[in-house]
Amino acid sequence: MTAPANPVISATGLFTPPETIANDELVASFNAYVAGHNALHARAIAAGDVAELQPSSTEFIEKASGIKSRHVMSKASLLDPAIMAPRWAERGNDEISVLAEIGTAAARDALVRAGRDASEVDAVLCAASNMQRAYPAMAIEIQDALGVEGFGFDMNVACSSATFGIQTAADYIRAGNARSVLVVSPEICSGHLNWRDRDSHFIFGDVATAVLVEAVEIAPPAHWEVLGTKLKTVFSNNIRNNFGFLNRANPDSIGADDKLFVQEGRKVFKEVVPMVAAMIVEEAARLGIDPAVLRRLWLHQANAGMNRLIAQRVLGHEASADESPTVLDTYGNTSSAGSIIAFHLHSDDLQAGDTGLICSFGAGYSAGTVFVRKHG
Numbered sequence: 001m002t003a004p005a006n007p008v009i010s011a012t013g014l015f016t017p018p019e020t021i022a023n024d025e026l027v028a029s030f031n032a033y034v035a036g037h038n039a040l041h042a043r044a045i046a047a048g049d050v051a052e053l054q055p056s057s058t059e060f061i062e063k064a065s066g067i068k069s070r071h072v073m074s075k076a077s078l079l080d081p082a083i084m085a086p087r088w089a090e091r092g093n094d095e096i097s098v099l100a101e102i103g104t105a106a107a108r109d110a111l112v113r114a115g116r117d118a119s120e121v122d123a124v125l126c127a128a129s130n131m132q133r134a135y136p137a138m139a140i141e142i143q144d145a146l147g148v149e150g151f152g153f154d155m156n157v158a159c160s161s162a163t164f165g166i167q168t169a170a171d172y173i174r175a176g177n178a179r180s181v182l183v184v185s186p187e188i189c190s191g192h193l194n195w196r197d198r199d200s201h202f203i204f205g206d207v208a209t210a211v212l213v214e215a216v217e218i219a220p221p222a223h224w225e226v227l228g229t230k231l232k233t234v235f236s237n238n239i240r241n242n243f244g245f246l247n248r249a250n251p252d253s254i255g256a257d258d259k260l261f262v263q264e265g266r267k268v269f270k271e272v273v274p275m276v277a278a279m280i281v282e283e284a285a286r287l288g289i290d291p292a293v294l295r296r297l298w299l300h301q302a303n304a305g306m307n308r309l310i311a312q313r314v315l316g317h318e319a320s321a322d323e324s325p326t327v328l329d330t331y332g333n334t335s336s337a338g339s340i341i342a343f344h345l346h347s348d349d350l351q352a353g354d355t356g357l358i359c360s361f362g363a364g365y366s367a368g369t370v371f372v373r374k375h376g
């Protein structure tokens, strides 16, 4: 136990995979798969026994989502119409796992920016949508790779994992259970995306982020005060992924489409926008913050249209790119990491005293808000 303290964000970190897939490349691969499928099943399609697949298009993707490109961990296999999934050599148990490797890279970036030695960190939370394995926890492997003492554990609240992680870390600091906590979000979304599903094949990208949440007493002079955090969940099947260890109970179901990401995109859009906008406005009121004077919104990066509507409801006017920056165009949807990438890349220019909001939303449904104020 240490003394209860006020939590701040000391620094953030980012790992961006070097390879990218632009929409044109993605669509060319998808359409080659569609052409191959339709040719192979031409007779069954003509007889009405098999549905003819429809091609995708760059125009649709950009208009419906705002995504132009995404970073990935395994470009060649994702674009190969015969594979369309990430592939790399399996690693032995004595080698660092891929998810831990990219999470560690993001965490190291955050530690360097904060001027913090890993030995001074008390806990590591791996907060992400899909863990590489059941156990040992990814967080403990990252903790080991960094040389952190104390403890670590995994938590999964889908696209809201990072904000739920920040509140958890902030609560440890408020309670005096820790003074320095790393919240790491390695998101290899390419592994749970169905690259053969026309409705969603363009959505996700890969990345890792880290947020160092600390007691104000030990934080560097330039930091972000955590003014308040709020979490919300409401059960919905509209975004779902049934992948899990019980797949082995029914070998026939392995590889079925619902063992990957599936969603009712329109329903998600319609139901999540009002829920999140209302939550932000209510939480701002509780904290005594006029939402209209928020200097910047770092929103979850899933869909440009959703962000436009949420920002408008919160600010009371159409948000400029400066007020609600997007990284969706170059990163795609990176699940829980999206709002943290936006914060990481678009926060240096704010002045001391400026107030902003990190906000996530997604499967569960789940949503999280973290109101922050710049210091130093």
Ligand code: COA
Residues within 6 Å of the ligand: 055, 056, 057, 060, 061, 064, 065, 159, 198, 199, 200, 239, 263, 264, 265, 266, 268, 269, 302, 303, 306, 333, 335, 362, 363
């Ligand atoms: N290429 C070309 N056309 C496509 C297509 C593709 N890849 N995918 C779908 N279409 C077509 C559909 O067939 C449909 O055609 P129709 O009107 O002739 O029937 C039309 O485009 C609209 O399809 P729809 O799926 O309803 O698109 P949409 O405008 O709702 O956009 C999403 C789809 C997924 C981008 C959008 O619903 C969304 O982003 N929702 C929120 C998702 C989200 O945030 N999820 C959270 C994940 S964490």
